[in-house]
Amino acid sequence: MTVKSTARARKKAAPSVPDNLQAGSAAPELVQLLTPEGDRVEHPDFPLTTTPEELRALYRDLVLVRRFDAEATSLQRQGELGLWASLLGQEAAQVGSGRAMRPGDYAFPTYREHGVAWCRDVDPLNLLGMFRGVNHGGWDPNEKNFHLYTIVIGSQTLHATGYAMGITKDGADDAVIAYFGDGASSQGDVNEAFTFASVYNSPVVFFCQNNQWAISEPTTVQTRIPLYRRAAGFGFPGVRVDGNDVLACLAVTRWALDHARTGQGPVLIEAFTYRMGAHTTSDDPTRYRLNEETEAWKAKDPILRLKAHLEKEGLADEAFFAEVEAESEKLGLRVREGVRSMPDPDPTLIFDHVYSEPHTLVDEERAEYLDYAASFEGGEHH
Ligand SMILES: Cc1ncc(C[n+]2csc(CCOP(=O)(O)OP(=O)(O)O)c2C)c(N)n1
């Protein structure tokens, strides 16, 4: 049975599923629309037309997101943040998929999706407030259609699937993206989400950023087959896309979201990419991986290839690149100043958000904490 034949069209005529993406088909190759050298190539199943303005806007997104991420890493090193999980190397996967979303679509991230947050217009300072430990979440998920960061690996795929099942009940034509990693693909939650999404034909796109590592564990210990092929066993299409190619990520995710929103069920996208930095600022990757590997991936840099393309095709001039650089400097300054001037929260706030109603145990704990804090006042501890 093919995915197509089980489809329940909801609103519009459904786009067809390319033959090589039908569940159970032989391996399609890596979908690429922009080579590492910056040359535009075509893929028969994923046509994409872009204006020079759109290409320049994608370039701007990539540069600003990388700059924000670099500032955050530095701020952690300077003691201004408790932790940071860098997206370095994964900008194209995040910006390409993030820009494929329509305003009504909803994203469920892990903890590294700063580029998707950017596309959903979440203020970078909101992300940093959470990593500084001065807010309890960071942003209103329903204002931005961008769920809160989720540290419990893979659990957000279930939340995303439940949300997608709700969209179907509402009769809406929105779709959902669930972001997760190669390591998360081994979690029970992720496999349960695949099953529910498949049998309920839910409008959810599972976007796996295969960055080759789950902290110190390589992908080879997660799977014996390419991850995108897992989808076949659940009865929906899987596509492997060049995760360092922003155009391919945009085209494939747009296709997958349309597939999902038109009642054809879920899609698994495996964005084949690389985590160029450490897992988080608490990690030292030189302990478990070779420098040669990282160097080889540098040649596939997502920003350099789009820059090369813009230059080769004469789609952007020096003034444009200088303008983006100036904007990037401005963003860096705003982020640094913004983080350093964040007020410390009232330490008793945390007790207020445990339950919506008063609770005697929480009241006792608040009182105990206030006593403890008062013991420092005026004493030699000060
Ligand atoms: C349920 C659960 N188990 C273990 C962890 C510890 N942990 C945090 S990140 C991580 C690796 C995740 O790797 P991957 O899914 O590839 O995502 P990446 O960090 O590479 O983006 C693990 C095991 C956790 N947070 N939650």
Ligand SMILES: [Mg+2]
């Ligand atoms: Mg990973």
